[in-house]
Amino acid sequence: MEVNDLVQLQSIxxxxxxxxxxxxxDNCAPCQMxxxxxxxxxxxxxxxIEPVLANASQNSGITSHYGIFSAPxxxxxxxxxxxxxxxxxxxxxxxxxxxGRYYTLFFS
Numbered sequence: 001m002e003v004n005d006l007v008q009l010q011s012i013x014x015x016x017x018x019x020x021x022x023x024x025x026d027n028c029a030p031c032q033m034x035x036x037x038x039x040x041x042x043x044x045x046x047x048x049i050e051p052v053l054a055n056a057s058q059n060s061g062i063t064s065h066y067g068i069f070s071a072p073x074x075x076x077x078x079x080x081x082x083x084x085x086x087x088x089x090x091x092x093x094x095x096x097x098x099x100g101r102y103y104t105l106f107f108s
Contacts, residue, residue, distance in 0.1 A: 002053040006061045009052065016050040018078050018106065020099075023056045023063065025071040030088070034072050037092050045096060046103050049076070078106050 003009040013019050022038055024031035035053075042051050056063050056071045066075060066082075076084035076099055084098050 001051065002055070003062070004059065006059075006065050009054065009062055012050060012052055013077055013080050018046075018049040018103070019052055019076070020046075020049050021052045021054055021066075021075040021077070023054050023066075023068050023071055023073040023075070025057045026055065027057075028071045031072040034090060038074065038095075041092060041096055041099075046099055048107055049099070049103070076102070078102050 001012070003012065009021065020038070020042060022035065024035060039051060042049050054062050056068055056073070062068070070087050072090065073085070073087045074090060074095070075082055083102050084095070086095055
């Protein structure tokens with residue numbers, strides 16, 4: 001799901017127990033390469049996390065609210081609270097491990 005404003009994103013965060021927000025930029029090659037890997041990670045290992053996309057260059061209200069200064073940036077929120085923030089050089093294995101700790105605690 002792609003969001004276009006802060007109200008829409010906050011509505012999702014309130015309704016869903018776990019959300020991963022992927023901030024990207026259309027002109028960012030690493031963003032384009034990482035995006036399918038993140039989608040696959042959630043599908044395969046964390047199906048209860050709601051994936052949300054936010055175009056950082058088109059949504060300055062969202063990026064300024066969350067203090068996003070570069071793309072790609074990933075925010076993971078459980079129960080509305082940010083627990084993980086990764087930026088620029090994201091290791092899928094490390095991200096999987098970090099999310100796994102919270103996911104197990106939260107959904108067990």
